[in-house]
Amino acid sequence: MMLELTTERKALEFKLDGKECSLPLELGLDETRSMGEAFAKAKSEAEVDGAGDEGKFRGGVAMAEWFVAFAERYAPGAKGLSFEAASALMNAWQEARSEGTGVSEGE
DSSP states (O other): OOOOOOSOOOEEEEEETTEEEEEESSOOHHHHHHHHHHHHHHHHHHHSTTOHHHHHHHHHHHHHHHHHHHHHHHSTTGGGSOHHHHHHHHHHHHHHHHHHHSOOTTO
16 A cells, blocks of 8 residues: 655635735644644633633634734735634635535534
């Protein structure tokens, strides 16, 4: 049996300020680790006793911060996106990842 691997990764294509950009849908090891750390932070923020909606909000912000830092590596200028635009990009990226792998984030 011959295992064939590639360093090329599937990507989400989009335009940022008129410039074509892409975000990999498959994560490298360091990206997977940092995403896991962001998930843990988001979960702990949301589970703080009495945090309620504020904790969920802080958890969502923790994930958005991770995503924008990740996106900036591949699409310079992503850090300048509004929260709404960054959320739209993150949602499109998550949807494309789910379609490509059949697994949603956190599974």
